[in-house]
Amino acid sequence: MKGIVIASHGNMADGILNTSKLFFGEQPQIKALCLQPNDNPEEFVDVLKAGIEEVDSGDGVIVFCDMLFGSPCNSMMRILAEDLDNPKLDVICGVNLPMILQILAVRENSECTIKELLDAGHQGIADLKETLKANL
Numbered sequence: 001m002k003g004i005v006i007a008s009h010g011n012m013a014d015g016i017l018n019t020s021k022l023f024f025g026e027q028p029q030i031k032a033l034c035l036q037p038n039d040n041p042e043e044f045v046d047v048l049k050a051g052i053e054e055v056d057s058g059d060g061v062i063v064f065c066d067m068l069f070g071s072p073c074n075s076m077m078r079i080l081a082e083d084l085d086n087p088k089l090d091v092i093c094g095v096n097l098p099m100i101l102q103i104l105a106v107r108e109n110s111e112c113t114i115k116e117l118l119d120a121g122h123q124g125i126a127d128l129k130e131t132l133k134a135n136l
């Protein structure tokens with residue numbers, strides 16, 4: 001089973017992880033890493049490496065960052081630069097709750113592709129008024 005790391009500015013990663021527990025309860029091999037305002041972004045690279053190692057059982061890890069080119073993402077770029085072709089480490093930027101729920105729903109029995117996770121994230125974003133109008 002793939003490990004999951006959610007990395008964010010502030011407490012967003014903790015919030016997503018805690019909310020996922022409402023749907024799936026406590027889950028193994030998942031960790032939230034939160035970069036706080038007083039934290040050193042340079043040291044966050046080591047925090048991420050330790051988190052990745054902690055959740056990896058040998059099947060690999062997917063790291064979800066809060067935003068493209070934010071500090072958690074930039075720290076992941078430094079890690080990926082060491083081995084860009086590592087097939088056991090994937091990174092998705094722009095995490096949202098539907099992505100996390102999608103991977104948690106299937107990861108025990110099957111593998112979720114990056115495209116499926118991105119699709120789940122995109123489908124979780126909608127203009128509610130337009131959605132209601134289209135379905136009435």
